[in-house]
Amino acid sequence: xxTRMLDAAEELLDASPDRDIATRAVCDKVGVGAPVLxxxxxxxxxxxxxxxxxxxxxxxxxxxxxxxxxxxxxxxRNGWDTHVEFAMAHPAVYRLMFSPGFATVPSAxxxxxxxxxxxxxxCAAAGVLRVDPETAAQMIxxxxxxxxxxxxxxxxNYPDPELSRRxxxxxxxxxxxxxxxxxxxxxxxxxxxxxxxxxLSAVLRDRPAExxxxxxxxxxxxxxxxxxxxx
Numbered sequence: 001x002x003t004r005m006l007d008a009a010e011e012l013l014d015a016s017p018d019r020d021i022a023t024r025a026v027c028d029k030v031g032v033g034a035p036v037l038x039x040x041x042x043x044x045x046x047x048x049x050x051x052x053x054x055x056x057x058x059x060x061x062x063x064x065x066x067x068x069x070x071x072x073x074x075x076x077r078n079g080w081d082t083h084v085e086f087a088m089a090h091p092a093v094y095r096l097m098f099s100p101g102f103a104t105v106p107s108a109x110x111x112x113x114x115x116x117x118x119x120x121x122x123c124a125a126a127g128v129l130r131v132d133p134e135t136a137a138q139m140i141x142x143x144x145x146x147x148x149x150x151x152x153x154x155x156x157n158y159p160d161p162e163l164s165r166r167x168x169x170x171x172x173x174x175x176x177x178x179x180x181x182x183x184x185x186x187x188x189x190x191x192x193x194x195x196x197x198x199x200l201s202a203v204l205r206d207r208p209a210e211x212x213x214x215x216x217x218x219x220x221x222x223x224x225x226x227x228x229x230x231x
Contacts, residue, residue, distance in 0.1 A: 013092035056108030
């Protein structure tokens with residue numbers, strides 16, 4: 001019953017011109033009385049909060065189900081595309097998921113960032129990332145959410161079906177070494193030393209060398225300094 005009511009709420013939100021729903025309409029759609037909704041969700045805010053959790057559960061399920069390939073850059077591009085595809089398939093819920101009105105960031109949003117960071121760590125270990133993974137994750141997630149929100153909230157202003165791909169490739173071109181970026185190299189390409197430092201740092205964090213903890217920490221500090229990462 002809980003899932004049926006969440007599905008009904010999402011369907012009504014998608015069809016609502018003012019992006020709002022009445023709890024009575026949700027109950028009518030499922031064929032139950034208001035007491036059932038109050039018992040399951042407390043009130044309308046509880047229903048919408050549960051809808052956000054439900055959306056993140058499905059969103060993260062697509063991320064967790066994506067088995068890593070041999071090429072982290074391919075996984076990075078696919079991750080962007082599946083993010084936008086989810087937003088287009090669930091526009092009302094997506095708007096709620098990434099609403100700026102949250103008092104605290106949902107833990108599921110933090111997990112989404114962690115999963116992206118894992119792919120970027122693999123890119124760094126492969127020597128194809130030109131900035132540190134944390135900075136890259138923030139840039140990609142910000143751009144990915146921005147494009148997806150614009151597509152679902154203002155489709156009339158963003159009619160280009162290639163917009164998502166164009167922005168994706170432009171962002172990746174700023175983050176990946178030129179030979180792995182989809183677009184042409186951009187000015188200011190990172191020094192090969194920076195790329196090498198990022199690569200070795202990522203490898204050491206994933207597979208510590210046979211050094212003592214102080215030596216490993218010192219080596220990572222030197223590598224981060226060479227790569228220009230904030231400490």
